[in-house]
Amino acid sequence: MLYPELFGQLEKARWNMADDIPWADFDGSRLTDEQAHTIKMNAITEWSALPATEMFLRDNQHDSDFSAFMSIWFYEEQKHALVLMEYLRRFRPELCPTEEELHAVRFEFDPAPPLETLMLHFCGEVRLTQWYRCASEWHTEPVIKAIYKHLSQDEARHGGAYLKYMKKAIERFGNEARAAFAKIGLLMASSARSGKPLHPTNLHVNEALFPNDTVQSRLPDPEWLEDWLTRQIQFDEPWEARVVGGILRNLSNLFERPIETIQALNRYRKEVAASLKETHAVPKPAV
Template sequence: MLYPELFKSMEAVRWNMATDIPWGDFDSSKLSDEQAYTIKMNAITEWAALPATEMFLRDNRDDSDFCAFMSIWFFEEQKHSLALIEYLRRFRPELVPTEEELERVRFEFDPAPALETLMLHFCGEVRLNHWYRRAAEWHSEPVIKAIYRIISQDEARHAGAYLRYMKRALIHHGKELGHQARIAFAKIGVLMASAHRTPQALHPTNLHVNKAMYPEDTVQSKLPTPGWLENWLDNQICFDHEWEIKVSSRILHNMSLLMDSTFNTVQDLNRYRKGLLREMPAGA
């Protein structure tokens, strides 16, 4: 069981919102209206950990270990939202999200294969770590810079935890199920490491998750300004090709370690995926 060890390791580095954020360093002259509004959008986006957790618990009912880990992930993700909301409450109270705005991002996600979803969220955490690192560089106000640095480190730890569960799936599920897990991880890995070739931001909050609500079935579509994410990435924090390559490289590096192979490019991973499909046992 991974949960006890993950709880202990994450408890050891958990930050305190009252004492570890330098609230007293706030400099109003270094926060623009444009920057403050993006903080509101990120606060609401982070709130969507609530429906994601409900999805994880529903789709992993037979995995008590992973569901127990959700108690850590859910707590820390909602804490990110709360920290951003607290920043706005202190310094830009007119931008604090309303309960109605937060409630809008809580809607049901359609059931999905658990292994693909696990890999998708691993990649999402890698991507979010890089987004927040870039956001910390873009902002000039000291307190929000510190907040983004702190929560980016959480996202990296979450990616590491998801990776532990991916490794467990390869080892503990038997040869046939382990093979299926490799296919699932490689398939999503090819998609998520190819984001620099797609017009939309490939992150779980920007993907369609409820056919009955389509096309307004992404978390981002439920925000007060649905198109804010692309503008934030392209024109504000300038998450350019160089940064996308960093995300892709990180995904490929971890896939190499996970699969005990070497993937220098997305094409390498895709060839590996096709090989796995050819080796799939008959009737599987």
């Protein structure tokens, strides 16, 4: 069971919103209205950990260890929303999200295969680590810079926790888990080719609600994410390369073989898929 170990590790690393955020260093002259608006959008996006947790608990009823870990992940992700809202409450109260705006991103996600969902969220944590690191560099106001640094470090730790559960899944399910992780890893590492940075919050998750079935589509400003990434924080090719590199490095360790390019990951995916197909092939009756 990983939950006791992860609880201890994350408990030691946890920051305190009252004592570890330098609220007294706020410099209003270095916060623009445009920057404050992006903080509101990120606060609401972080609130979507609520429906994500409901999805995880529903789809992982067979796994009490992982479900217990959700208590940590949910707490820390909701704290992300809370610290961003506290920043706005103190310094831009007119932009603090309303309860209705927060509730709009709580909707049901369709059931999905747990292994694929685990990998999807691992990649999401790798991406969000870099998004928040980039946001911290973009902002000019010292308090929000410090907040985004804390959030980035949290997301990196969450990615590490998901990786431990992925290793556990491989020990239990073998190539079935490898195939699921390689398939979703290839999708998430190929964001540049798809024309948009793939993240759990901008993927469609409820067929009956399409097209309003992504977290981003339910924000007050549904077009915000693309503008934030491209025009505002300028999450460009070097930043994207860090995301892809992080995914590939971790998969190399997970699969115990060097996977340095997307092409190498695709070859590995095909190899494992072929192995699974061969394993599950129905033997021909003897003549």
